[in-house]
Amino acid sequence: MILVEAARKVFNKGTPDARAALDGIDLKVAPGDFVVVIGSNGAGKSTLLGAIAGAVMLDEGKVTIDGKNVTREPTEKRARLIARVFQDPMAGTAAPMTVEENLLLADLRNRKPGFGRALTAGRRERWRDALARFGLGLENRLSDKVELLSGGQRQSLALAMAVLNPPRVLLLDEHTAALDPRTAAIVLEHTVRAIAEHNLTALMVTHNMRQALEVGSHLVMMEAGRVKLTLGPDAKARSSVEDLIARFETADDKILLGARA
Amino acid sequence: MNPFDAFVNLIPITLATSLVYAYVALAILLPFRLLSFPDLTCEGAFPLGGAACAALILSGMNPFAATLLAVIIGGLAGASTALIHLWFRINTLLAGLLVMTALYSVNLRILGSANVTLFTVDSVFSLIDPRLLTSDVGKLAVFGGLMALAIAGLWWFLTTEKGVALRAVGANPTLAPALGISVFTWTIVGLALANALAALAGALLVQRQGFADIGMGFGVLITGLAAMVIGETLLGREGLLRILIGPVVGAIVYYQVISLGLALGLHPSDLKLATAVFVLIALAIPALRGRGGGRESMRA
Ligand SMILES: Nc1ncnc2c1ncn2[C@@H]1O[C@H](COP(=O)(O)OP(=O)(O)OP(=O)(O)O)[C@@H](O)[C@H]1O
Ligand SMILES: [Mg+2]
Numbered sequence: 001m002i003l004v005e006a007a008r009k010v011f012n013k014g015t016p017d018a019r020a021a022l023d024g025i026d027l028k029v030a031p032g033d034f035v036v037v038i039g040s041n042g043a044g045k046s047t048l049l050g051a052i053a054g055a056v057m058l059d060e061g062k063v064t065i066d067g068k069n070v071t072r073e074p075t076e077k078r079a080r081l082i083a084r085v086f087q088d089p090m091a092g093t094a095a096p097m098t099v100e101e102n103l104l105l106a107d108l109r110n111r112k113p114g115f116g117r118a119l120t121a122g123r124r125e126r127w128r129d130a131l132a133r134f135g136l137g138l139e140n141r142l143s144d145k146v147e148l149l150s151g152g153q154r155q156s157l158a159l160a161m162a163v164l165n166p167p168r169v170l171l172l173d174e175h176t177a178a179l180d181p182r183t184a185a186i187v188l189e190h191t192v193r194a195i196a197e198h199n200l201t202a203l204m205v206t207h208n209m210r211q212a213l214e215v216g217s218h219l220v221m222m223e224a225g226r227v228k229l230t231l232g233p234d235a236k237a238r239s240s241v242e243d244l245i246a247r248f249e250t251a252d253d254k255i256l257l258g259a260r261a
Numbered sequence: 262m263n264p265f266d267a268f269v270n271l272i273p274i275t276l277a278t279s280l281v282y283a284y285v286a287l288a289i290l291l292p293f294r295l296l297s298f299p300d301l302t303c304e305g306a307f308p309l310g311g312a313a314c315a316a317l318i319l320s321g322m323n324p325f326a327a328t329l330l331a332v333i334i335g336g337l338a339g340a341s342t343a344l345i346h347l348w349f350r351i352n353t354l355l356a357g358l359l360v361m362t363a364l365y366s367v368n369l370r371i372l373g374s375a376n377v378t379l380f381t382v383d384s385v386f387s388l389i390d391p392r393l394l395t396s397d398v399g400k401l402a403v404f405g406g407l408m409a410l411a412i413a414g415l416w417w418f419l420t421t422e423k424g425v426a427l428r429a430v431g432a433n434p435t436l437a438p439a440l441g442i443s444v445f446t447w448t449i450v451g452l453a454l455a456n457a458l459a460a461l462a463g464a465l466l467v468q469r470q471g472f473a474d475i476g477m478g479f480g481v482l483i484t485g486l487a488a489m490v491i492g493e494t495l496l497g498r499e500g501l502l503r504i505l506i507g508p509v510v511g512a513i514v515y516y517q518v519i520s521l522g523l524a525l526g527l528h529p530s531d532l533k534l535a536t537a538v539f540v541l542i543a544l545a546i547p548a549l550r551g552r553g554g555g556r557e558s559m560r561a
Contacts, residue, residue: 053439079441094432097425104422105429109440113422 002029002169002201007051007061009044009225021047023225024061029203029218034195036212037205039222040248045205048222049171052203054078066168080110083162085155087174092158095147099138099157102146103127106161130160134190152183159187159194166198173205188215209241221247268524272517273397279488279509279516280404281469284411284462285481286488286508288455293489294504295419296431296451301357301482302342303459305364306335308478310460312371315379315473324385328464335460338364339452347445369475376474384468394469407465411458412505419501427451480533487536488512490543515539 004027010020021044029035037045050056052063054075063071065081086092093102104118124142131138134156138149146154155175162170172191176184192215195202206212212219219236221229221244229247231239285303292300310331317327338360345356369375386393386403393399418424430437430447437444459481467473491514492507518539519532527535 055435055439075438076441076443079439082439084439091433091436094429094436096432097428101425101428104425105440105442108422108426108442113426113442115421115423118420118422118425 001031001064001066002027002052002203003062003064004028004048004052005062005064007048007063008059009047009051009056010059013059020225022051022058022061025222025226027220027227029201031201032199033218034200034202034204034216035218035220036216037203037220037222038207038209038212038244039228043222044225045222046173047225049084049173049203049205052169053082053084053171081168082171083109083167083169084171085158085162085173085175087177089151089154089158089178092161092175093146093154096145098143098145099131099149100124100127100142102157102161103130103142103164106164109167110165127164130164131157134160134186136186152179152187155179155183155187156190159190163194163198163200166194166200168201170195170200170202172202174207175204176211177207191215209244212244213239213241219244264524264526268521271520271524273401275516275520276513277397277400277404277469279512280401280408281462281466282481282484282516283408283488283509283512284458284465285485286492286512287411287415287505288459288462289482289485290489290492290504290508291415291455291458292452294431294498295428296448297434298343298346298353298431298448298452299357300339300342300452300455301354302339302360302364302452302456303485304478304480304482305361305368306338306456306459307463307481308368308473308475309338309364309371310335310463311467311473311477312368312463312475313460314464315377315467316371316373318379318382318384318468319377324383324388324468328385328461328468331464332457332461335463336453336457338460339454339456340449342456343449343452347448365475368478372473372475375476376472378472379467380471384471385465386468400469404465408509411461412509415505416502419505480536483533483536483540484515485512487540487543488515490540491515494543494546 004025007022007025008020009022010018012018025044025048027048037048039045047056051058052065054070054073054077058071061071062069065078070078084092094105100119104123107123127142128139136153136156138153138157141149146157149157155178159175175191176187179187188211191204194200204216213236216236217233219231220227285307288303288306289300292298313334314327314331317330318324322330342356342360345351345359346353351359393403419428426442427447427450429440429442430444430451434444463477466477485508488511489508490511492509492511495510495514496503496507498504522535523529
């Protein structure tokens with residue numbers, strides 16, 4: 001469960017460039033909800049995800065995850081609860097380290113590192129299984145450096161790392177945008193499967209309207225740091241790409257379509 | 262005696278010397294390559310280790326305890342550089358420069374004068390076996406053995422879960438926190454570890470040579486950098502063990518080359534210039550070969 005209340009974030013405060021990336025936004029994501037977030041460039045989508053993850057510290061407002069107020073907690077404290085995949089495949093992996101070292105880091109997300117051996121046969125077995133699902137041959141490249149992988153392989157690894165130990169919250173920021181259509185489809189398919197399999201609470205940002213309608217249980221449209229439109233499962237199912245595009249153009253109407261359970 | 266004989270005669274003593282300065286090369290390599298933190302502190306931490314160890318032994322402390330304490334003090338110097346960078350967002354090079362400069366005065370305070378002798382007191386070497394430092398073989402065995410231990414220890418640590426977490430901070434500092442790894446903690450740990458090694462080198466050196474000198478740190482930074490770069494050129498940067506052994510091999514090669522140069526008539530006062538040119542060439546090789554990559558960060 002994610003609760004964002006009256007969240008406000010102004011970048012470059014006190015300068016002529018000052019601009020509210022988040023302008024008193026409210027958002028509630030119930031456990032198991034898979035919310036797709038859309039909105040034009042600069043609407044504040046990445047800032048919202050950053051505020052939930054701790055990469056962005058709010059000026060005002062509150063972020064609660066599973067009933068715990070995490071507003072002031074730094075990213076590394078929240079990491080136990082949250083996994084994140086970024087648009088840039090470089091961002092979600094440690095390029096100079098090997099695939100298996102990256103997977104170990106993913107294992108460390110929800111526990112403290114110890115003085116034990118990092119790479120063991122048992123762990124490698126488990127990691128190989130986790131990677132084999134993608135069908136990209138990554139399971140045979142455990143000891144390769146990540147910088148040798150293609151963007152798609154890297155992003156698959158980043159996703160595998162995010163769901164290796166199912167988080168309470170999964171944040172995806174245009175994570176298929178930089179991939180070719182085929183790889184994007186593979187990564188998206190695995191995303192949807194992992195979310196369903198572990199019943200994850202997830203937020204996914206996308207600019208692809210078709211994708212936005214195809215996956216996810218709810219849809220949120222952002223504009224100028226606020227929620228402009230929320231669609232529940234029924235309304236989302238009834239909407240078309242044309243409906244969404246039309247919504248982009250209409251003035252600030254905060255209609256709530258489709259009652260939420 | 263012809264110059265070449267002089268060089269050959271000096272090989273054992275030069276080897277032993279390189280096995281001391283190799284710690285400094287490691288102290289540069291660890292923050293630079295594993296944390297992406299170019300750290301200059303070692304130029305101050307190395308004489309700090311020497312000065313602290315000398316002063317403590319002269320005050321009557323057991324040499325082993327004095328060495329250990331000197332190492333810890335060196336670690337604190339590294340931690341202060343890390344904190345200056347982390348707290349005040351001061352550029353990494355500048356933070357190191359500040360601490361290094363401050364340490365010059367600190368070292369002078371600790372020593373009490375520009376140099377002190379330790380001929381009348383015990384050292385860790387004389388405690389183990391008084392004959393240890395009288396033969397070249399003994400010296401090489403001691404310093405070679407200690408270096409092997411240090412490399413093994415570093416390798417062990419860096420392949421634990423904690424070690425991998427530390428490396429993640431250098432590999433991707435924005436990802437690390439998202440994986441629950443504290444950039445703050447591990448930067449401090451890494452710099453403390455590196456400068457503890459530099460201080461260890463200083464502590465061992467003063468006990469070996471029987472005196473401590475305020476100027477003993479002068480230029481160790483460029484020497485260490487040269488050793489690191491030579492090591493990387495010779496052994497490459499693939500695999501942790503190679504990365505760790507590189508500076509040792511580099512230091513050995515560096516000191517033999519310098520010794521040969523001196524034997525052939527290189528003026529000692531030209532040494533720094535020669536070293537700088539040497540480092541420049543080693544760093545420029547990849548670019549000259551036309552495959553820029555890799556060392557970009559050092560040329561920046
Ligand atoms: N670190 C930052 N410093 C200054 N301004 C920022 C920063 N991050 C975001 N902004 C500004 O905040 C606003 C919202 O940015 P954000 O990245 O959240 O938009 P977005 O909805 O993710 O856009 P896009 O679809 O282009 O990814 C923009 O005006 C942006 O310029
Ligand atoms: Mg964005």
